[in-house]
Amino acid sequence: MPTTDTPVESQPFQAEVSELLHLMVHSVYSETDIFLRELISNASDACDKLRYEAIARPELVADGEPPKIRIVPSKKDTTLTVADSGIGMDRQELIDNLGTIARSGTRSFLSRLTEAKDGAGLIGQFGVGFYSAFMVAERIVVTSRRAGSDEVWTWSSSGGSGFEIARGSEDDAKRIARGTEIVLHLKPDTKKYLETYEIERVVGAYSDNIQFPIELVPEEGEPRQINSASALWQRSKSELKPEDYTQAYKSIAGAFDEPAMTLHYRAEGRYSYAVLLFAPSTKPFDLFEPARKGKGKVKLYVRRVFITDDADLLPAHLRFIRGVIDSEDLPLNISREMLQNNPQLAQIRKAVTSRVVGELESLAEKEPESFAGIWDAFGPVIKEGIYEDFERREKLLALSRFTTTTGEKRTLKQYIADLKPNQTEIYFLIGDSIERLKSNPRLESAAARGIEVLLLTDPVDAFWTSAPLDFGGKPLKSLSQGDVDFDPIPLLDEKAKDMPESNADEAVTIATIKASLGDRVSDVRSSQRLTTSASCLVAGSHGPDRELERLLSQQNRGARTKPILEINLRHPLVAAIAKAEAGSATSNDLSLLLLEQAQILDGELPEDPAAFAARLNRLVLQGMA
16 A cells, blocks of 8 residues: 555546446346456456567566466455566556546447346456456555556555545565556455465466466465466367367457357468467447447467557458467567558468358358357358458358348358249348338239348348349349349239239329429339339439438438339229329329338338328328218
8 A cells, every 4th residue: 555645646437437336346247257357367468568568678577577477365354466567557557547448339338237137248348357356346456567667556446436546655666566466355255266276266267378377376385377378379279179269269358158160270381370260159249339340359479479459360341250360470579550561461361361251161061050150140240241352252142141031041052042933133122120121012023923032131231232243143133223024933923913904004104193293203113023012112223222322321421312113003093193184183192192102111201291191181081082
């Protein structure tokens, strides 16, 4: 603790930290072991940072003491200490790192943590592990000295509204040459973590593969190392068991779930590097946070020295992959600028990306249930690659699983195998829900012919389908854009077969509707999509599809173009327009009703809801007269 003549400064926590601490202190999650795993993980990061900074500043480790982590239980004081000889923190770093959460998505995270029955997984996903110590501690004291500094600083809090910070005492300065010491004053009901066997159990389960020695310093007896401290990715696959990989995944990724896929290999040749990658089985909640979109969680090592976890070693559409790539050839002092432009790293990125996609292909073929779990969690992310990764587009399309009008988790290969005679295209329809798509009038003609249609509901679907695509020589075709012609494929639906032919003059009817609608639409034409509905809206052959336009306009990224109104000449409503006098009130009302009901079926509001209601009332009353 600081000396009595050292001024103690009190500071409030950031609002989000206060809320988080309240949850930690007053909620009892079943997996309290998380606190020790998270503190050890932070200590390991501090040791990694020291090794990295020491490349440019060797004086930081001039004492020759290698970085390590120490765990010291004291039943006498009811304290558990986790200390490291890593990079340490100065006064401002203590305030920034322990008093604020500078991350996007914090509010969403707290909301989900409040609702969770067991928040351990969420804590691990979000990376706020230090605060999990308040689940077991009623007070925490952190004392730290930045490597190369003469100053020692102490941070302390009881998990209330704020914390205290002061310059460390002379004893602190003698005890801590560099690094950080965290002293947990344990709650009465968490004293089990003072037992050496309990500490060894937690370390063995979650932290055995931490790169640095973890020493247990008992109250009696000699300190002893309780982890293997080996780079598992450098070991041969034949030496390892499935449980070794699971443990490594949880340690490297800071995860609580089981890995759905493991990829471990060593590349030899022009460049040598070891790869250990995992696909999680559960989706982190911030997968689509803007700050996260382009970032992965694959750590770059050079000859077992941690360099960064921000090297973009995999493309954004594989950002859910976790793990390590350890190069034998890159320079240890590689800078951020060099990371972006290094040709060797570019080759590693390309090769590893292809290997990951290949592993996903193999998993889909050999273990379809395991792949289905990955697809359910990360399918929308993988589909980003269909428009971002031209080189692997065909493979990613083959990997994709779709809900269609005939079933779920269908592949394009299965779709093509079931094509109707004379069918030359793969049809799809985009919307915001499966239920709404299934009732969409644009499906009518395809359904009447037994044609399978992909039903796409992920926001990313509007983007990847905007590129000209084909699979197996069959182009993909939207049912809400351009012309469609199903005529070569016979009708199977008896109701559609029995629809009476229209006696209306097509040209006159279309001209009447156009005159009534004016510039609300870009065109009016007879539809090949409809069998029982009166009308639908489609986009032109050129430009964005209807759903993509809607998404872009919501983001203020472009104005919407006027749609095309397609009409079913055999529908009684259209026939009524043909019989009405052109330009009459009835003709105008019916024409506008065609447009407005098509908008409603698209999930949109009519341009003037009040006018729509009045118009509908007039037509209903006319029908009752």
